[in-house]
Amino acid sequence: MTIKPVSLKPIVWTISGADCSGGAGISADIKTLHSLGCEVCHFITANTVQNSNQLIAVNATECQVLQQQVDALKTDKPPAVIKVGLIVTLQQVHWLVAVLTQLKAANEKLVVVFDPVGSASVGGKFHDLTADSLTVLLPLIDVVTPNMLEAQVLANDNTDKVDLLAKGILKLGATAVVIKGGHSNQQVMEDYCLANIDDEQHVFQLASEKVNSDFSHGGGCSFASALAAYLANNHLLRDALTLTKAFINQGLKHHQGIKGYYGAFEQLGKANNANDYPQICGQLAEHYKALPAFKSLGIERDGSQGLGLYPVVDSLEWLTHLLPLGLEIIQLRLKNLEQDQLEQQIKQAVALCQATNTRLFINDYWQLAIKYQAYGVHLGQEDLQTADLHAIEQAGIRLGISTHGCYEFLLAQQLQPSYLAIGAIFPTVTKNMTGQIQGVDTLSHTLKLARHIPVVAIGGISLTRSEDVWATGVDSLAVVTAITQAEKPEQAVKDFQQLMSIPAGN
Ligand SMILES: Cc1ncc(COP(=O)(O)OP(=O)(O)O)c(N)n1
Ligand SMILES: Cc1nc(C(=O)O)sc1CCOP(=O)(O)O
Numbered sequence: 001m002t003i004k005p006v007s008l009k010p011i012v013w014t015i016s017g018a019d020c021s022g023g024a025g026i027s028a029d030i031k032t033l034h035s036l037g038c039e040v041c042h043f044i045t046a047n048t049v050q051n052s053n054q055l056i057a058v059n060a061t062e063c064q065v066l067q068q069q070v071d072a073l074k075t076d077k078p079p080a081v082i083k084v085g086l087i088v089t090l091q092q093v094h095w096l097v098a099v100l101t102q103l104k105a106a107n108e109k110l111v112v113v114f115d116p117v118g119s120a121s122v123g124g125k126f127h128d129l130t131a132d133s134l135t136v137l138l139p140l141i142d143v144v145t146p147n148m149l150e151a152q153v154l155a156n157d158n159t160d161k162v163d164l165l166a167k168g169i170l171k172l173g174a175t176a177v178v179i180k181g182g183h184s185n186q187q188v189m190e191d192y193c194l195a196n197i198d199d200e201q202h203v204f205q206l207a208s209e210k211v212n213s214d215f216s217h218g219g220g221c222s223f224a225s226a227l228a229a230y231l232a233n234n235h236l237l238r239d240a241l242t243l244t245k246a247f248i249n250q251g252l253k254h255h256q257g258i259k260g261y262y263g264a265f266e267q268l269g270k271a272n273n274a275n276d277y278p279q280i281c282g283q284l285a286e287h288y289k290a291l292p293a294f295k296s297l298g299i300e301r302d303g304s305q306g307l308g309l310y311p312v313v314d315s316l317e318w319l320t321h322l323l324p325l326g327l328e329i330i331q332l333r334l335k336n337l338e339q340d341q342l343e344q345q346i347k348q349a350v351a352l353c354q355a356t357n358t359r360l361f362i363n364d365y366w367q368l369a370i371k372y373q374a375y376g377v378h379l380g381q382e383d384l385q386t387a388d389l390h391a392i393e394q395a396g397i398r399l400g401i402s403t404h405g406c407y408e409f410l411l412a413q414q415l416q417p418s419y420l421a422i423g424a425i426f427p428t429v430t431k432n433m434t435g436q437i438q439g440v441d442t443l444s445h446t447l448k449l450a451r452h453i454p455v456v457a458i459g460g461i462s463l464t465r466s467e468d469v470w471a472t473g474v475d476s477l478a479v480v481t482a483i484t485q486a487e488k489p490e491q492a493v494k495d496f497q498q499l500m501s502i503p504a505g506n
């Protein structure tokens, strides 16, 4: 087992107001950011006077003071992410535009999350700034997190259609918007995210049961701060959003049913309970909501009869080499073959694997997997958009799905496949997985969200790295180059099999 070095925490700056009643603003931001593994620097834009019933006063900070603080910290503790909350004067808006422009010029990777706070949850307006005066900030904002009312104000549109509001807000220059569903009266709340990623618009939608709690003061600030914390810890936006939602659900459930006063939202660190995580909605989930579960792999998760090593190979030669070694599962991953060759190889592979009673998964080519009655088919996220999962299920063959991070994992799990793959655990030479490297800690955490479907880890798993990955409790290790580029491939298989004969954690 490798000893993990303690790493430096990412630095997050929060620029927002102080709430003397303790629940919201800077207090919520600091507690959230600390509980999610960040170092925090704070810049207080206003000293507000409020209690559980009303907002009494808002005392704005001079921009000169804020600028002194920025000057003191910009090279001493430069931010990875800035969370912006309450801004109360036009001077502050202009000051912020100048500061963000300067900091972004110095660090093009700097991420800015903006929670456009307008009114206090106890009632009363924090400022008289118009939407127009705030929108000058939006071209400098990576993610803006309004609730429905704030989104309508920003987009200058009274519609309750979140997709239209989101499009309107992106047109004003923000890279992504998350419209929070927290203020809805519905029992199920939906958060809607629209993001420009690599010049394409992507939608991410999450749904959770509404949690009624009197301890929700500062929930909105905590939401934006948690998002900032997860982005600072290098999660993709879709995963940061999913983790944030779970953080909020977990915090709200903590004091559910306790009455007395309007209490501060509880920051409890990363959510480890699968029940706190949202449902993933959207077109794919909607399209397959009536899809039955796929056939299982018929393994026992108690270690008595596991899947063992899962070689992923690209030829019949490799199948012929490896099948005599006593494998439970293998994948044929053919790329760039002509149709007739492809069909011949898949047909022969099915026959070879039936002879040794090995579960054969065909990568990508689901129609051919059905035609030749392979044991199963493996599909990636892009393949899911075009494949017909009803046809695969109807044909009675199994389905494995690739996932990269908790958002895709939860979405794929809702489709009830035969197994789920998590990758890429490490950088790999087999495929470009830039930006989707999970690491062992994220793998361990995503495994906590697994219900009963077996989970396979893939990507950069060498024999030396395999011990840590196996110790997480995954059901199988899928490997390409650790076998195909090994000096002695058969021996490599045996070494993996030896390691995996020891149940995880022993
Ligand atoms: C077990 C396993 N996990 C992941 C993959 C990758 O599938 P996909 O994302 O479709 O990418 P390609 O393999 O098609 O490049 C896999 N094949 N097997
Ligand atoms: C094919 C593939 N899919 C991945 C994913 O994360 O979905 S990683 C990967 C490459 C696996 O090859 P190797 O064992 O040589 O790193």
Ligand SMILES: [Mg+2]
Pocket: 363, 364, 378, 379, 380, 383
């Ligand atoms: Mg594929």
